[in-house]
Amino acid sequence: MATISQAIPLTGVPFRRSEYERRQLRVLEAVASTKLDALVVTAHGHLRYLSGYDGSGGYFAPFPLILVPGRPPIFVVREYDEHAVRAYCCIDEIVTYTQQPDFETVCADVLRRLGLQSKRVGFELGCWNLAPADVSAIQAQLPDLKVSDASRLVASVAAVKSEIELECMRNAMRMTDLAVRTFQSSLRPGVTELEMVEKMAAAVQADVSNIGGEIGLSPATILFGERTKLPHGPATHHAIGNNEPAFLEIGASKHGYAAGMVRCAVLGRHPETESLHALAEEVIETLVAAIRPGTTAAAVDAAGREVLKRSGRKDVFRQRTGYLTGIHWTERGNLSLEPGVEDVLQPGMTLHMPNILRSENGYLIGAGAQVLVTERGGEVLSSIPSTLHLA
Numbered sequence: 001m002a003t004i005s006q007a008i009p010l011t012g013v014p015f016r017r018s019e020y021e022r023r024q025l026r027v028l029e030a031v032a033s034t035k036l037d038a039l040v041v042t043a044h045g046h047l048r049y050l051s052g053y054d055g056s057g058g059y060f061a062p063f064p065l066i067l068v069p070g071r072p073p074i075f076v077v078r079e080y081d082e083h084a085v086r087a088y089c090c091i092d093e094i095v096t097y098t099q100q101p102d103f104e105t106v107c108a109d110v111l112r113r114l115g116l117q118s119k120r121v122g123f124e125l126g127c128w129n130l131a132p133a134d135v136s137a138i139q140a141q142l143p144d145l146k147v148s149d150a151s152r153l154v155a156s157v158a159a160v161k162s163e164i165e166l167e168c169m170r171n172a173m174r175m176t177d178l179a180v181r182t183f184q185s186s187l188r189p190g191v192t193e194l195e196m197v198e199k200m201a202a203a204v205q206a207d208v209s210n211i212g213g214e215i216g217l218s219p220a221t222i223l224f225g226e227r228t229k230l231p232h233g234p235a236t237h238h239a240i241g242n243n244e245p246a247f248l249e250i251g252a253s254k255h256g257y258a259a260g261m262v263r264c265a266v267l268g269r270h271p272e273t274e275s276l277h278a279l280a281e282e283v284i285e286t287l288v289a290a291i292r293p294g295t296t297a298a299a300v301d302a303a304g305r306e307v308l309k310r311s312g313r314k315d316v317f318r319q320r321t322g323y324l325t326g327i328h329w330t331e332r333g334n335l336s337l338e339p340g341v342e343d344v345l346q347p348g349m350t351l352h353m354p355n356i357l358r359s360e361n362g363y364l365i366g367a368g369a370q371v372l373v374t375e376r377g378g379e380v381l382s383s384i385p386s387t388l389h390l391a
Helices: 017-033 044-051 079-088 100-113 132-141 153-158 163-186 193-210 225-229 271-290 297-311
Strands: 038-041 065-067 074-078 093-097 120-123 146-149 215-217 221-224 244-254 257-267 322-324 350-353 356-358 364-366 369-374 377-380
Touching: 017 038, 017 044, 017 065, 017 153, 038 044, 038 153, 044 065, 044 153, 074 079, 074 100, 079 093, 093 100, 100 132, 163 193, 163 215, 163 244, 163 257, 163 369, 193 215, 193 221, 221 225, 225 244, 225 364, 244 364, 257 271, 257 350, 257 364, 257 369, 271 297, 271 350, 271 356, 271 364, 271 369, 271 377
Parallel strands: 038 120, 074 093, 120 146
Antiparallel strands: 038 065, 065 074, 215 244, 221 244, 244 257, 322 350, 350 369, 356 364, 369 377
């Protein structure tokens, strides 16, 4: 009898079942080491990491994946999405609920059936896709349940990538580089932000056949002229003129593994942003040199801040230095390069360091890097220099 993924075209999981079982086993080892009796996973990136399904149906109510040592995982999903979940995941046991008010009852029933009603269970309290009301509703059904915060448990395991994951990251980086080269070659007076987005997307789509598999391009932060003063601003019909800066942050992904990049340009000359970009280049070189196994996230962050301090322009930097990338690079709970974070870098981690600075007049300019932590230090995955592109 054919499975749903065999019967429906372009469905199934991107990796072998054994890869997901390996990940689940590592997470369960972490569950045991933290003295938890079970883990309830709801963050969409973590669901995708452990099952293949991206959790996209969970906007209505959470789709918890329940992991208990010694038994296969259980997925609790909305009945409407059951066939999609089965088609895109490797989890055999799936329990469904119908309406949003049914979620807490069904989830509590599963936890009770597993004998967890008075045990210590980890929930991803600090991640997206789990509301306080969801946890309260489950606890109302199971008053003796001991809820613990396990927001960073899956992220800590997923931080170190396997060779098959790193290959996805490298493929994604090649597509990101293609998008950046298209941005640089297409910059001319009168081109709009939205036109540039279309040009980059078209270039990546035309080259997807050389990579194979699921390739995506994230919505780009692409800003021209005065609009470069807007962090995370959406692309518009605004056109660039002579002697104006251009800002780009973009990331392609393969099977959800995203590799991001910040690159900036000037059409003509713009002394203010050119000067700031030179400082950004010095900072990124120092950051890459600081990355090595055994170094803490805080130490890497401090190395970049020291360059800014020596320059006398430390106030131009107002954010964290970088963060872990991979599946869902915007997931809360992932490792972050910022002051006070004592997480230790390990080989196999991939880090996005956007290194965006703000000029005295508010222009945002940056020279970022996507870096793989290796035994020898930091390996920059992009082939495009971090220098400012002058068009």
